Amino acid sequence: MPTLLYLASAVLLFLSHAVPSWPGVRPALLGRLGRPGFMTLHSLLSITTLTLFVLAYRGADTAGHLFFPADGAAKLAVALMPVAFILMVARVTTRFGEPAAPRPAAGIYRITRFPGSMGLLLWALLHLQATGDARRVILFATMAAIALFAMVKNDWVLRRSPAPKAAAFRAGTGAVPFAAILFGRQRLVLGEIGVGRVLGGLALYAAILHAHPLVFGVDPLYWLP
Incomplete structure (x- = not known):
């Protein structure tokens, strides 16, 4: 289970960078939230998924x-x-x-x-x-x-x-x-x-x-x- 959680957190970390910056998604979010709102949302999402990734990394099987x-x-x-x-x-x-x-x-x-x-x-x-x-x-x-x-x-x-x-x-x-x-x-x-x-x-x-x-x-x- 810890290894599966680690893999899932890796996928989430990748998606937290990929989805908000995807062409079409980024302009839509900028138009709705403005640049400050978009940067805040993107930063919070990145920090949250990175934190989950680090915690999952520490608990993953090292063998x-x-x-x-x-x-x-x-x-x-x-x-x-x-x-x-x-x-x-x-x-x-x-x-x-x-x-x-x-x-x-x-x-x-x-x-x-x-x-x-x-x-x-x-x-x-x-x-x-x-x-x-x-x-x-x-x-x-x-x-x-x-x-x-x-x-x-x-x-x-x-x-x-x-x-x-x-x-x-x-x-x-x-x-x-x-x-x-x-x-x-x-x-x-x-x-x-x-x-x-x-x-x-x-x-x-x-x-x-x-x-x-x-x-x-x-x-x-x-x-x-």
Whole structure:
């Protein structure tokens, strides 16, 4: 039963992100509730389902592995996690505009069309390949599913939008990091990203790394002498 509740809470967590942001649902809720009301409802729903998910996670059966991590999996996660944090910090601190009418691509958006979702996906996949037990596989697979859904949904919104800004943004950016730059559709402007965002991402990573054993009970640096 605890495992079934955990799986159900994972589905609810995914739906709490997917349903309110679904094209058609989001505009209807915005029209009825206004932006402040929509953001409040979305936040409460997300916090509630996340709390249920955490409680179910703590009570789930921890026995059994679906796979065993490869040698060096933990080292790979530690080495690449700063990239995930920089992507997410840059996303939060860079103005985007409306989903169907984004601002011209600048900063981190020159590197990837979906910096926040790409950062979350990288975080989830790095942890997924470094774990293997059923409880944490469900956790990180759920987060990866949320990130992938966000990317697919946002790309769908851009493609369906009649706004010229949306078409220009999509044509000039790429989902895969650095793809648009490599194919000449975009150029790298490090000054737009800024040293502050990079340092902010690294500082947040260092703080999480330090708190990880206390908060999550796992030391990512256990392999160090």
